[in-house]
Amino acid sequence: MSSSSSSSLSHTGRQTTEIPTRCWCGANLTTFGAQTKENLFRRFYRCEIWLKRKIEHHLFKWVDEAVVDEINMVDAKHSQLKEDVDSFKLCTTRSLEKQAKQIEQTLHQIKMLMDAKTKSCGTKDNSALTSEDTLTSPRMSSSANSLTKIAVAAIALGTMAWIYARISN
Numbered sequence: 001m002s003s004s005s006s007s008s009l010s011h012t013g014r015q016t017t018e019i020p021t022r023c024w025c026g027a028n029l030t031t032f033g034a035q036t037k038e039n040l041f042r043r044f045y046r047c048e049i050w051l052k053r054k055i056e057h058h059l060f061k062w063v064d065e066a067v068v069d070e071i072n073m074v075d076a077k078h079s080q081l082k083e084d085v086d087s088f089k090l091c092t093t094r095s096l097e098k099q100a101k102q103i104e105q106t107l108h109q110i111k112m113l114m115d116a117k118t119k120s121c122g123t124k125d126n127s128a129l130t131s132e133d134t135l136t137s138p139r140m141s142s143s144a145n146s147l148t149k150i151a152v153a154a155i156a157l158g159t160m161a162w163i164y165a166r167i168s169n
């Protein structure tokens with residue numbers, strides 16, 4: 001499966017930047033030991049077809065260089081991944097904070113509306129919300145109360161679904 005003489009390794013052709021798995025010709029790669037004085041027993045990748053047709057240009061790569069390249073590539077990928085995760089975290093946090101504020105505002109508005117409904121007589125500073133009068137029937141305040149609770153639950157559920165959809169994208 002291994003060891004063969006390698007005469008002219010000057011032709012490297014297309015460079016791969018990681019541990020190669022296949023030659024350009026599609027054949028599987030094997031490692032061979034170099035027989036030259038400068039690189040005696042140094043391992044390199046070559047396909048079996050190259051053994052029979054050495055004049056053709058097949059993939060050549062030193063095993064030690066391939067390992068170093070692979071480590072560098074994994075390192076680069078790792079830092080890129082970390083950057084991506086960090087920016088995703090920041091984005092998600094900002095978006096969640098924005099959503100939380102909106103929910104708070106909505107809840108505050110609903111609470112004010114509820115107060116305006118239950119008090120019915122003494123409307124001091126809730127006059128801004130009188131345009132919402134058609135939302136609930138004024139005759140029973142207890143059912144208006146539960147209606148508001150349902151509305152709050154619905155809004156919270158909708159927001160959670162929205163956040164989930166954003167995160168899982």
Ligand SMILES: [Zn+2]
Nearest residue numbers: 023025047058
């Ligand atoms: Zn080949």
